[in-house]
């Protein structure tokens with residue numbers, strides 16, 4: 001594989017799609033050796049096919065705000081790869097959304113979904129719509145207009161979107177209602193649905209809980225008990241909240257969380273009661289994390305990120321490239337020995353280089369946050385079988401999936417000095433299954 005040639009060609013074809021190019025390069029560097037041992041992959045040009053999405057939909061989303069003004073946003077759905085199952089991946093609603101970001105997320109999703117062991121391909125979508133500060137009616141107007149177009153491209157057996165940044169239970173509900181109204185079918189076309197209309201128990205918690213199950217495995221393999229450790233978390237959304245909840249249940253003291261305005265440091269730890277406050281603040285009042293510091297009298301820092309605080313474990317759970325080389329150096333200097341990613345690609349390439357060089361325990365998002373899509377996959381199964389599993393059953397399956405993901409990472413990521421490189425392990429394990437399926441299905 002000639003990585004330089006492939007990257008130059010992609011850079012020329014897709015200039016400015018920086019996050020997508022970053023995600024592709026990371027995977028290619030990880031799989032290069034194993035790819036070169038499989039001439040059957042090169043023969044049918046697996047890489048050249050894998051790095052380009054099957055198809056991309058871009059559409060206009062027009063809606064009317066509370067002042068009666070007409071607003072226009074851009075909508076996207078990228079159907080990246082369906083070698084092992086229907087396209088599956090969330091919908092991001094955030095003003096920063098552009099095609100490069102959706103393509104990076106869709107590309108990552110191929111390998112993550114493969115790692116789960118479930119029959120799901122990779123896709124992603126979203127819009128540059130900003131849900132912040134919008135009324136429920138405005139959110140509904142946007143979601144209905146968005147789904148009016150999106151419903152032409154998705155379906156329970158073809159492409160099943162879910163939540164992501166800015167898309168939670170409220171947005172999924174509005175979108176599901178509109179899909180049903182237009183298509184006239186009641187099917188599991190979205191996951192993350194409400195429990196009264198086809199949602200799975202434990203889906204809301206799945207990404208955060210899965211993150212901790214994997215982190216626990218990581219530490220256990222190295223003879224470290226997670227109880228009694230300290231952690232810094234970023235974000236205060238779906239992933240962060242349930243990561244903090246499970247961490248606290250496992251005896252970890254979580255010192256920080258954040259939103260896009262700033263971060264809080266609570267030396268006593270974010271316990272169950274304080275977490276319930278954050279949950280209400282974020283999901284009911286749609287407030288800012290600064291209010292937590294006012295409520296509990298602790299430190300609030302406007303802007304920036306919490307990586308300067310001393311901790312054993314860092315769990316970036318907000319967004320991509322939120323932890324850079326300098327942050328990594330600071331974390332390492334402060335004794336941090338494990339980094340588990342709740343967000344997708346939160347660490348920059350330079351930060352990852354630092355973690356791997358220091359040989360700390362480092363679990364990339366692809367493996368560490370795969371619990372969300374895993375339970376989405378379980379939601380699809382329950383919908384098609386028209387049954388519901390109990391929360392305990394789903395949690396048990398989630399634990400098993402995270403355990404299996406960890407095993408695959410160690411199987412493919414073990415280096416000669418017996419250090420486990422989880423980046424390599426996750427990328428190779430995810431890639432092999434997809435590549436073999438593509439070969440067996442012929443040149444498409």
Ligand code: NDP
Pocket residue numbers: 163164165166167168207234235236237238239240258259260261317318319320342343344369370372373
């Ligand atoms: P939410 O929208 O629920 O929460 C996102 C959190 O991150 C909020 O606190 C938000 O602050 C903060 N944030 C978002 N963008 C930025 C930014 N540019 N700078 C600083 N802070 C930011 O999203 P999720 O919790 O669902 O997603 C978080 C991450 O986890 C994303 O990378 C997502 O792709 C990934 N992920 C999510 C899964 C899921 O099941 N939901 C599954 C797997 C991965 P504010 O409210 O101020 O915007």
